[in-house]
Amino acid sequence: MKRVIYRLLGMVLTLVVSSFIIFAAMYAAPGDPVTFLIGNPENITPERIAEVRAQYNLDQPLLVQYWLWASSAFTGDLGVSFQYHQGVGDLMATRLPATLALVALSSVFFIVAGIGLGILAALRQGRRTDSTVTAFTTLASSVPSFVIGLLLVSVFAVGLRWFPVSGAGDGFLDRIHHLILPALALAVGAVAIISRVTRQSMVEQLATDHVEAARSFGLSASKVVRRHVLRNSWGPILTMVALVVASMLAGTVVVESVFGISGVGKLLVDAINTHDFPVVQAVLLYMVVTYMVVTTMVDLVHPLLDPRIKARNKNS
Amino acid sequence: MLLDIENLSLSIQAKGHTNKILDSVSLAVAAGEVVGLVGESGSGKSTTARAVLRLHPEGAQVTGRIQVAGISVLPGTDRDLKRVRSSEAAMIHQDPRAAFNPVRRIGDSLTERLVQVLRADRGEAHAKGLALLEAVGIRQPDRRMRQYPHELSGGMLQRVMIAAALTSDPKLLLADEATSALDVTTQAEVLAILRDLQQERDLGVLFITHDLHLAAAYCDRVYVMYRGCLVEELAGTDLFIAARHEYTKKLLSAVPTITARPSTTEATA
Numbered sequence: 056m057k058r059v060i061y062r063l064l065g066m067v068l069t070l071v072v073s074s075f076i077i078f079a080a081m082y083a084a085p086g087d088p089v090t091f092l093i094g095n096p097e098n099i100t101p102e103r104i105a106e107v108r109a110q111y112n113l114d115q116p117l118l119v120q121y122w123l124w125a126s127s128a129f130t131g132d133l134g135v136s137f138q139y140h141q142g143v144g145d146l147m148a149t150r151l152p153a154t155l156a157l158v159a160l161s162s163v164f165f166i167v168a169g170i171g172l173g174i175l176a177a178l179r180q181g182r183r184t185d186s187t188v189t190a191f192t193t194l195a196s197s198v199p200s201f202v203i204g205l206l207l208v209s210v211f212a213v214g215l216r217w218f219p220v221s222g223a224g225d226g227f228l229d230r231i232h233h234l235i236l237p238a239l240a241l242a243v244g245a246v247a248i249i250s251r252v253t254r255q256s257m258v259e260q261l262a263t264d265h266v267e268a269a270r271s272f273g274l275s276a277s278k279v280v281r282r283h284v285l286r287n288s289w290g291p292i293l294t295m296v297a298l299v300v301a302s303m304l305a306g307t308v309v310v311e312s313v314f315g316i317s318g319v320g321k322l323l324v325d326a327i328n329t330h331d332f333p334v335v336q337a338v339l340l341y342m343v344v345t346y347m348v349v350t351t352m353v354d355l356v357h358p359l360l361d362p363r364i365k366a367r368n369k370n371s
Numbered sequence: 372m373l374l375d376i377e378n379l380s381l382s383i384q385a386k387g388h389t390n391k392i393l394d395s396v397s398l399a400v401a402a403g404e405v406v407g408l409v410g411e412s413g414s415g416k417s418t419t420a421r422a423v424l425r426l427h428p429e430g431a432q433v434t435g436r437i438q439v440a441g442i443s444v445l446p447g448t449d450r451d452l453k454r455v456r457s458s459e460a461a462m463i464h465q466d467p468r469a470a471f472n473p474v475r476r477i478g479d480s481l482t483e484r485l486v487q488v489l490r491a492d493r494g495e496a497h498a499k500g501l502a503l504l505e506a507v508g509i510r511q512p513d514r515r516m517r518q519y520p521h522e523l524s525g526g527m528l529q530r531v532m533i534a535a536a537l538t539s540d541p542k543l544l545l546a547d548e549a550t551s552a553l554d555v556t557t558q559a560e561v562l563a564i565l566r567d568l569q570q571e572r573d574l575g576v577l578f579i580t581h582d583l584h585l586a587a588a589y590c591d592r593v594y595v596m597y598r599g600c601l602v603e604e605l606a607g608t609d610l611f612i613a614a615r616h617e618y619t620k621k622l623l624s625a626v627p628t629i630t631a632r633p634s635t636t637e638a639t640a
């Protein structure tokens with residue numbers, strides 16, 4: 056119980072600190088949003104500037120501005136976009152589905168490929184397959200995702216015409232069809248990380264006494280892997296998968312640009328370019344929150360995978 | 372013979388040169404017999420016991436013949452090996468805390484051989500597990516079945532391991548330092564239980580130990596191993612009086628006293 060309270064307090068503190076940093080960074084950023092807000096340079100007069108500053112609370116001290124922003128953000132009101140003159144919440148809601156679908160599909164790819172290759176490498180430890188997997192995934196992860204994206208587009212979209220060149224599609228199947236190439240481009244870098252963690256974790260388990268004990272009473276090789284080696288390797292694999300997913304949710308910018316997907320990443324880039332501060336703040340806040348949600352979920356699942364963690368938590 | 376090892380040699384290729392770990396080892400264990408295997412650390416005792424279940428390190432070169440209850444393990448088919456591993460023989464490991472999967476319940480580990488290898492009915496396996504836990508002197512077996520290894524003491528886990536080894540009614544037990552990780556009192560209790568069950572079930576036991584007093588008191592016969600070779604074979608009672616080989620004498624002289632027997636042997640007598 057105490058742990059849960061500490062945990063919640065920690066989350067609130069993280070949120071307050073990170074949201075303040077986000078807000079202060081915007082405040083300190085070069086470039087005055089006022090000029091952008093006014094638009095037509097001919098309209099820029101001292102009176103007009105003062106008017107706009109008052110309208111957007113830009114004339115208030117930093118802490119007051121932060122308080123106004125944070126308290127309304129807490130009630131779900133993230134302000135109005137300077138550029139689109141539309142609620143930031145609504146704007147995010149139209150962009151989020153494409154990004155979430157992209158990350159979800161990409162996660163399926165990198166989880167299946169990463170864990171699969173990791174298992175293969177661990178079971179062929181020290182042989183040719185093992186080094187081939189390591190070399191191949193390391194090489195693939197060193198190629199930037201926009202290069203992979205462009206490569207995929209030129210071969211499978213432009214050349215073979217199997218997939219559309221850009222966009223996120225509408226409806227379930229059409230969306231998957233649109234997102235397969237971008238999801239692949241996004242997944243490639245993560246495969247190396249996940250396969251390495253899977254391999255390492257399994258190699259450690261393979262050397263344990265209980266695995267040999269299981270072999271010694273005749274458990275078949277596949278059951279030894281499933282019931283002992285892989286079963287006990289899930290902890291580190293899960294942690295790494297969660298970290299990768301969390302960073303992906305905040306890192307779709309490049310792939311969204313290459314494939315012309317109007318998701319959250321593209322929204323962020325556009326907002327930065329146009330000094331659309333409310334949108335930048337909201338997107339950064341979204342990234343912090345998703346990161347917190349993902350890592351908290353991992354912490355909740357871990358004790359289910361390993362009863363020793365539950366015991367340790369109880370004692371502390 | 373229940374266990375028959377003939378001319379077992381084992382070597383491992385390491386960085387160009389060959390490491391000879393076992394050299395023409397021949398030993399036998401009859402049904403109902405407790406046979407000791409003693410020798411200094413690194414002499415090859417564990418390697419011998421593991422070879423019986425063909426658990427030698429990958430890439431090892433093995434020659435010789437091993438039979439368990441008339442089934443050939445070396446040379447042998449995978450089917451025969453599986454039969455021996457699952458039904459004819461069972462290993463009791465040195466470190467009970469490491470030998471159980473830490474994330475599975477005791478009951479699950481205890482019945483794994485029956486359910487997952489021998490495809491027994493879950494309910495029957497559970498009932499048999501409970502009965503065996505009682506037989507090794509564990510109170511509240513029902514509760515223990517639902518617990519995890521970290522919730523049990525080392526002595527209790529070692530008893531669970533003995534129970535787990537007996538689930539498939541094997542004829543041969545390979546006990547590799549089965550009690551070395553336990554404190555003296557617990558060691559005595561576990562040895563007494565092992566002795567009772569061995570006599571009750573007429574088990575053959577290959578009993579590997581560092582403790583020469585224990586070997587003398589506990590075993591019908593004792594083999595002495597030195598650098599991968601068996602150098603001497605003696606009746607347990609003769610171990611301290613009739614040893615001829617230089618190495619055995621040296622081993623014996625390293626033991627503190629002959630008259631003051633450790634409590635372990637009294638408890639089992």
Ligand SMILES: Nc1ncnc2c1ncn2[C@@H]1O[C@H](COP(=O)(O)OP(=O)(O)OP(=O)(O)O)[C@@H](O)[C@H]1O
Binds near residue numbers: 411
């Ligand atoms: N996987 C392996 N690879 C290489 N050498 C090994 C391997 N396993 C064991 N050996 C070597 O084989 C020899 C015998 O080891 P073994 O474990 O059988 O000895 P032991 O008599 O059981 O010793 P202890 O009393 O310490 O348990 C040792 O010299 C050890 O270094």
Ligand SMILES: [Mg+2]
Binds near residue numbers: 416417418547
């Ligand atoms: Mg040993």
